[in-house]
Amino acid sequence: EVQLVESGGGLVKPGGSLRLSCAASGITFSDVWMSWVRQAPGKGLEWVGRINTKSEGGTTDYAAPVKGRFTISRDESKDMVYLQMNSLKTEDTAVYYCTAMGSGYWGQGTLVTVSS
Amino acid sequence: DIQMTQSPSSLSASVGDRVTITCRASQSIGSFLNWYQQKPGNAPKLLIYAAYSLQSGVPSRFSGSGSGTDFTLTISSLQPEDFATYYCQQSYSTTTFGQGTRLEI
Numbered sequence: 001e002v003q004l005v006e007s008g009g010g011l012v013k014p015g016g017s018l019r020l021s022c023a024a025s026g027i028t029f030s031d032v033w034m035s036w037v038r039q040a041p042g043k044g045l046e047w048v049g050r051i052n053t054k055s056e057g058g059t060t061d062y063a064a065p066v067k068g069r070f071t072i073s074r075d076e077s078k079d080m081v082y083l084q085m086n087s088l089k090t091e092d093t094a095v096y097y098c099t100a101m102g103s104g105y106w107g108q109g110t111l112v113t114v115s116s
Numbered sequence: 117d118i119q120m121t122q123s124p125s126s127l128s129a130s131v132g133d134r135v136t137i138t139c140r141a142s143q144s145i146g147s148f149l150n151w152y153q154q155k156p157g158n159a160p161k162l163l164i165y166a167a168y169s170l171q172s173g174v175p176s177r178f179s180g181s182g183s184g185t186d187f188t189l190t191i192s193s194l195q196p197e198d199f200a201t202y203y204c205q206q207s208y209s210t211t212t213f214g215q216g217t218r219l220e221i
Contacts, residue, residue, distance in 0.1 A: 035211070037160075045152075045160065045203055047211040061210050064117070097159055101211070104162035104171055 002026035004098045009110030020083040022098030029079040035101045036083045038094035088114045122214035133194045137217045139187045139204035148208035151189045155200045
C-alpha cells in the first residue's frame with residue numbers, strides 16, 4: 001500500500017521558518033517526481049513546487065508566490081521529501097499536501113498556521 | 117503561467133442526474149489535463165488523467181473528454197457519494213489548478 005505521510009506543521013509567527021517532511025512508502029521513491037500542494041482554509045488547491053528524481057538532477061520548480069522563500073529537497077536514502085519554508089507570511093496559512101502527482105498519490109496533509 | 121478556468125463554480129443536482137463540468141485553459145495544453153475529486157477534510161483523489169483516462173478504481177460513470185484548451189468531466193448518473201468539489205489541473209507546464217466546482221445536492 002502506498003503511503004505519503006506529512007509531518008512538521010504547526011503555528012509559526014510571520015517571518016518565521018518551518019520545515020515539513022513527507023515520508024513515502026510502498027512506491028519506488030527514486031522513480032517519482034514529488035510535489036507540494038497547499039490549500040488555504042475554505043479555498044482551492046494551489047501548487048507550491050516540485051522536485052524531479054535524483055537521477056534527473058533533483059531539479060526544482062516553484063510557484064511564484066513562494067519562489068525564493070521555499071525550498072524542496074529529497075533524501076533517497078530515507079524515501080523522504082522536505083519543504084523548507086522561510087520568511088513565512090500570513091497568506092501561507094494552509095494545509096500542505098505532499099503528492100506523487102503523476103501517480104495519483106497524496107498524503108493526508110499537515111496544517112501550517114502563520115499568525116502572531 | 118497557464119490559467120485554468122472551471123465552470124460552473126457551483127452546481128446543484130440530484131441523484132441520478134447527468135452532470136458536466138467544463139475546464140478551459142488559457143493556452144493549448146494538449147491532453148495534459150487531470151480531474152480530481154475532493155471531499156471535506158480529505159486529500160484530493162485523482163479521477164481522470166491525460167484528459168480521458170480513468171484512474172484505477174474509479175467508477176465508470178466518470179468520464180473525461182477534450183484536448184487543446186477545452187475539457188469536460190461528465191458524471192453519467194450521480195450517486196450520493198459524488199457530491200464533492202471537483203478540480204481540473206494542467207500538467208503541461210509545471211502545474212495549475214482550476215478554482216474548483218462545488219457539486220451540491
